[in-house]
Amino acid sequence: MSLPTGSIPFRENAAQAIRNEALRAAMRNATGVFAVKRADAVSAVPLEEWRDKASETRLQVLDHLADYVDRFAKSAVRAGATVHRAKDAETAREIVACLLKDHGIQKAVKSKSMISEEIHLNDYLEKQGVTVVETDLGEYIIQIAREHPSHIIVPAIHKDRRQVGKLFAEKLGCAYTEDPAALTKIARAKLRQEFLSAEAGISGANFAVADSGSLVIFTNEGNGRMCTTLPRLHIAVTSIEKIIPSVADLPKFIRLLPRSATGQVVTTYLSMITGTRKAGEATGAKDLHIVLLDNGRSSIVAGEYREMLKCIRCGACLNACPVYQTVGGHAYGSTYPGPMGIILTVLLEGMERAHTLLDATTLCGACADVCPVKVPLPRLLRRLREQRTEMGLTPTMERQGMAGFGMAAKSPTLFGAGQQAARLLWPLARKIGVKGTLARMPIPAEQPFRRRIS
Amino acid sequence: MRVQLFVTCLIDTFFPETGEATLRLLRYFGVDAVLPTEQTCCGKPADSGGYRYESRKAAEHFLSVFGRSTDPIVVPSGSCASMVKNHYPELFRDDARLHAQATAVAGRVYELSQFLVNVLKADRAGLKGRGKITYHASCQLTRELGVKEEPLALLRSLDAAEFVPLPSADRCCGFGGTFMAKMPEISMALADEKLDTILSTGADTVTGCDHGCLMNISDAIRRRGAAVQAKHIAVVLAEGLA
Amino acid sequence: MTQDAAIDLFVENAEKAGARVVRVSSAHELNEVLSGMLEGATAVYSPGVTPTEKGLAIPPDRSTEDYVNASACVEEVSAAVAETGSLVCSSQGGKPVQAGLLPGHHIAIVAAEHVYEDLDRFFAALGDAPPTNITLETGPSRTADIELTLTIGVHGPDRLSIIVV
Numbered sequence: 001m002s003l004p005t006g007s008i009p010f011r012e013n014a015a016q017a018i019r020n021e022a023l024r025a026a027m028r029n030a031t032g033v034f035a036v037k038r039a040d041a042v043s044a045v046p047l048e049e050w051r052d053k054a055s056e057t058r059l060q061v062l063d064h065l066a067d068y069v070d071r072f073a074k075s076a077v078r079a080g081a082t083v084h085r086a087k088d089a090e091t092a093r094e095i096v097a098c099l100l101k102d103h104g105i106q107k108a109v110k111s112k113s114m115i116s117e118e119i120h121l122n123d124y125l126e127k128q129g130v131t132v133v134e135t136d137l138g139e140y141i142i143q144i145a146r147e148h149p150s151h152i153i154v155p156a157i158h159k160d161r162r163q164v165g166k167l168f169a170e171k172l173g174c175a176y177t178e179d180p181a182a183l184t185k186i187a188r189a190k191l192r193q194e195f196l197s198a199e200a201g202i203s204g205a206n207f208a209v210a211d212s213g214s215l216v217i218f219t220n221e222g223n224g225r226m227c228t229t230l231p232r233l234h235i236a237v238t239s240i241e242k243i244i245p246s247v248a249d250l251p252k253f254i255r256l257l258p259r260s261a262t263g264q265v266v267t268t269y270l271s272m273i274t275g276t277r278k279a280g281e282a283t284g285a286k287d288l289h290i291v292l293l294d295n296g297r298s299s300i301v302a303g304e305y306r307e308m309l310k311c312i313r314c315g316a317c318l319n320a321c322p323v324y325q326t327v328g329g330h331a332y333g334s335t336y337p338g339p340m341g342i343i344l345t346v347l348l349e350g351m352e353r354a355h356t357l358l359d360a361t362t363l364c365g366a367c368a369d370v371c372p373v374k375v376p377l378p379r380l381l382r383r384l385r386e387q388r389t390e391m392g393l394t395p396t397m398e399r400q401g402m403a404g405f406g407m408a409a410k411s412p413t414l415f416g417a418g419q420q421a422a423r424l425l426w427p428l429a430r431k432i433g434v435k436g437t438l439a440r441m442p443i444p445a446e447q448p449f450r451r452r453i454s
Numbered sequence: 455m456r457v458q459l460f461v462t463c464l465i466d467t468f469f470p471e472t473g474e475a476t477l478r479l480l481r482y483f484g485v486d487a488v489l490p491t492e493q494t495c496c497g498k499p500a501d502s503g504g505y506r507y508e509s510r511k512a513a514e515h516f517l518s519v520f521g522r523s524t525d526p527i528v529v530p531s532g533s534c535a536s537m538v539k540n541h542y543p544e545l546f547r548d549d550a551r552l553h554a555q556a557t558a559v560a561g562r563v564y565e566l567s568q569f570l571v572n573v574l575k576a577d578r579a580g581l582k583g584r585g586k587i588t589y590h591a592s593c594q595l596t597r598e599l600g601v602k603e604e605p606l607a608l609l610r611s612l613d614a615a616e617f618v619p620l621p622s623a624d625r626c627c628g629f630g631g632t633f634m635a636k637m638p639e640i641s642m643a644l645a646d647e648k649l650d651t652i653l654s655t656g657a658d659t660v661t662g663c664d665h666g667c668l669m670n671i672s673d674a675i676r677r678r679g680a681a682v683q684a685k686h687i688a689v690v691l692a693e694g695l696a
Numbered sequence: 697m698t699q700d701a702a703i704d705l706f707v708e709n710a711e712k713a714g715a716r717v718v719r720v721s722s723a724h725e726l727n728e729v730l731s732g733m734l735e736g737a738t739a740v741y742s743p744g745v746t747p748t749e750k751g752l753a754i755p756p757d758r759s760t761e762d763y764v765n766a767s768a769c770v771e772e773v774s775a776a777v778a779e780t781g782s783l784v785c786s787s788q789g790g791k792p793v794q795a796g797l798l799p800g801h802h803i804a805i806v807a808a809e810h811v812y813e814d815l816d817r818f819f820a821a822l823g824d825a826p827p828t829n830i831t832l833e834t835g836p837s838r839t840a841d842i843e844l845t846l847t848i849g850v851h852g853p854d855r856l857s858i859i860v861v
C-alpha cells in the first residue's frame with residue numbers, strides 16, 4: 001500500500017476537530033481522568049530514580065541495537081520460535097500474509113498492536129482474503145466503525161458511550177444500550193466464539209527479552225493471553241527497539257509502563273511467552289513466528305533522534321499534551337499521534353509528508369515531565385523544526401520574516417527602525433493581518449522602553 | 455548591587471510600563487539596574503521556530519552586549535531567561551568559543567521573580583498589593599528554569615491582596631511563540647480554557663512572569679469581554695510601592 | 697521484610713486489585729473455604745496436577761474436564777508477588793495456563809512460601825530460561841475502553857478468589 005502523498009493537513013484537521021463538541025468533551029474527560037490517575041500512581045514511589053534507571057537500560061540497548069537484535073533472535077530460536085527480520089513495512093506484511101497462507105488460515109484473532117497499525121497490516125491481510133478480528137474492546141470498536149485508533153493505548157478514546165451504543169446496534173444487530181458494562185458483555189460473547197474457533201493469533205509485544213527470547217505483553221482484558229495461547233499458530237509482530245537485555249530488567253518497566261499509561265500499579269495480565277509448546281505442555285502455540293520490524297529504526301538509532309527509540313509506548317505524553325487533549329488523535333493523520341507521534345511520524349514517514357505536524361506543539365514541555373523513560377521530546381521537536389527549515393519546507397513569508405529578524409537582532413539600529421515601522425504599519429497590517437494574529441496582539445507602544453528611559 | 459537588565463523585545467516594544475515597573479522594583483530594593491541600550495531580542499522566536507541561523511545571530515549579539523560586564527543579568531520573562539540559560543549552550547553546541555561564552559553568561563541569568571526572592575528576599579519586604587490575584591505558571595519558567603515557588607512566595611506575601619491559586623496553573627495557555635500565529639484555532643481554544651479556570655477563581659487579576667502568555671490570555675479576555683485583567687508580576691508588585 | 701509481612705502485603709494488594717483473598721492453615725480448612733466459594737458453580741475444572749490440587753474435594757457431580765465451558769477453575773498457581781498483588785500462573789508441569797482465563801470464576805490457591813516480596817526477587821528467581829508461558833494475573837479481567845468507565849470481566853474471569861495456604 002502506498003502512503004498518501006502530500007503533507008498532512010494538520011491545521012485543517014485541527015480546526016475541524018475543535019468545532020466537534022462531542023469529541024472535545026470525550027477528550028477532556030479521558031485525558032483528565034488519565035492525568036489524575038497517573039499522578040496518583042506515581043505520587044508515593046521513587047519516580048525519578050525509576051525513570052533514570054529505565055532510561056539507562058533503554059539507552060544501553062540502543063547503543064548496541066544490532067547486537068541485541070541478534071541476541072534476541074538466537075534466544076527466541078533456541079526456545080522454539082522462528083524469527084523473521086523485516087526491513088520495512090511491506091516485507092513485514094508479506095511475511096505475515098505468507099505464514100497465514102502456508103498454514104491455510106483464513107481467519108485470525110488479533111490483540112492490540114501499534115506495530116501492526118504502523119505497517120497497515122489489517123488492510124493488507126483483508127485484501128489477501130484473510131479476516132482479522134480485533135479482540136481488544138477498543139480496537140474492536142474501531143474496527144467495526146472502520147476507523148483508525150486515535151490513541152496508542154485507548155484506541156476509541158474519542159468516542160462516547162452513545163456513539164458506541166449506536167455503532168453496536170447498527171453493526172452487530174443488538175438492541176441499543178449505552179451502558180458500558182452491557183456493551184462489554186455483547187463484545188465478550190461475540191469475541192469468545194472467535195477465540196475458540198481461531199486457528200491463528202496475531203499479537204504485538206510490549207517488550208522482547210534478549211537473554212531469554214521471551215515476548216512480554218501487557219493487557220487488562222485477557223485478550224492478549226487468549227490470542228497467544230489458544231490458536232495453534234501465533235504470529236508476533238514487533239519492532240527491534242522493543243528489546244530489553246534480560247528478565248531481570250523487566251521489573252523496571254513493569255513498574256513504569258502501567259503507571260504511566262493508565263495509572264495502574266500493574267495491568268491485569270502480564271504474559272511472558274517464551275518459545276513454543278514443549279512436549280508434555282498444555283499451553284502455548286505449536287508454531288510461533290516472530291516478525292522483527294526495522295522500518296527505518298536502524299538508521300534512526302545511528303542519528304541525532306535516537307533517543308526517540310527509548311519510547312515504551314505508554315501514551316502518557318499524549319494525555320499530557322494540551323494540543324492532543326484539544327484536537328484528539330485523528331487530526332494528526334498518522335499512526336502515532338501526540339508529541340511522540342509527531343517525532344516518530346516525521347522519522348518514519350519522512351519530513352515532506354509530516355513536517356506540518358511539527359507545528360502541533362507549543363513546546364510547553366508537559367510531555368517530557370511525564371515520560372517514564374525521559375525521552376527529551378521538546379528538544380527533539382526543536383531539532384526537527386531546525387531540520388525542516390534547513391530543508392526549505394517552511395513558508396516563504398515566514399522565511400523572509402525570520403531573515404529580517406536575524407538581521408535586526410544583531411543591529412540595534414535596524415531593530416529600532418523595525419520597532420518604529422511596526423508601530424506605523426500596525427493599523428494597516430492588522431486589517432490584512434496574518435491569520436488575524438496581529439489583531440490578537442496590542443499595538444506597539446509609541447516609544448519603546450529603551451528609548452523612554454535613555 | 456549592580457545588575458544588567460535585559461528587558462526583552464516584547465516588553466520593549468509593546469509593554470514599556472512593565473519595563474518601568476521592573477526598574478522601579480529593582481531600585482526600590484537598592485539595586486543599580488543598568489540597561490544596555492544595544493540590546494535587542496534573545497532570539498527565542500527564531501529558536502523555537504527552528505531558525506537556528508537567525509537565533510544564533512540574536513544570541514551572538516546578546517552575548518556581545520551582556521558579556522561586557524560580569525554583573526548578574528535580570529530578565530522579566532521566564533522564556534527569555536531560559537532561552538539564554540538553557541538554549542544558548544545548546545545553540546552553540548558545535549562552537550567551542552561561543553559555547554564557553556554562552557555557558558558563562560548562562561550562569562549569571564536570573565528571571566525577575568527568582569532574583570527578587572532568592573537574592574533580594576523581596577518576599578519578606580512587606581510589599582503591598584490589592585484585589586484578588588491568581589497566577590498562571592508559564593511553561594518555560596516552570597519546566598525549564600524550575601521556578602515554581604518564587605512567584606507564589608511573592609504573591610502570597612502581598613499585604614492587602616488576596617492570592618487565590620489557579621487550578622492547573624502550569625497548563626499551557628496556548629501562546630507558544632510562533633504557535634499563536636501558526637495554529638490560531640488551537641491557540642485560542644487553549645487560551646479560552648485557561649480563561650475558564652481563571653474566572654473560576656473569582657480573581658480580578660491574573661498575573662504571570664511572561665508577557666507572551668499574558669498577551670494571549672488578554673486576547674481571550676477581550677474576546678469574551680470578561681471582567682478580569684492580565685498583568686505582569688512586575689506591574690502587580692510595583693503598584694504597591696509607595 | 698519477613699515472609700509474614702510479604703504475605704500481608706500480598707493480601708492487601710490483591711484485594712486492592714479486586715480479588716477476594718482468604719488465608720487458611722490446613723488442607724481441611726482449604727476444602728471448607730473452597731466448598732463455600734464453589735456454591736452455585738455448576739461445572740468446576742481443576743487440572744489435578746499438583747499434590748494440593750489432587751487433595752481438593754470437588755463434588756464429582758459438578759466436576760468437569762472441559763475448562764472452556766466450565767463456570768469455575770480451581771488451581772494451584774506457582775507463586776505470587778506481594779508488591780503488585782499478582783498471581784503467577786505458569787505452564788510448567790503441563791498446566792494449561794488458559795484454563796484460569798476462560799471460566800467466569802478463577803479460584804487460585806497459592807502456598808504461603810511461594811509469595812515473593814517484590815518483582816525483582818520473583819524475576820531473579822525465574823531466570824533467563826522461563827517456561828513457555830508465564831502470566832502474572834492481578835485482579836479480575838477489566839477494560840475502560842468505553843469512556844474510561846471501568847468494566848470488570850471482558851475476556852477473562854469477572855471473579856478472582858485467592859486462597860493462601
Ligand code: SF4
Nearest residue numbers: 311312314315317371
Ligand atoms: S515518549 Fe515517553 S511518554 Fe510518550 S509514549 Fe513514549 S514512553 Fe510514553
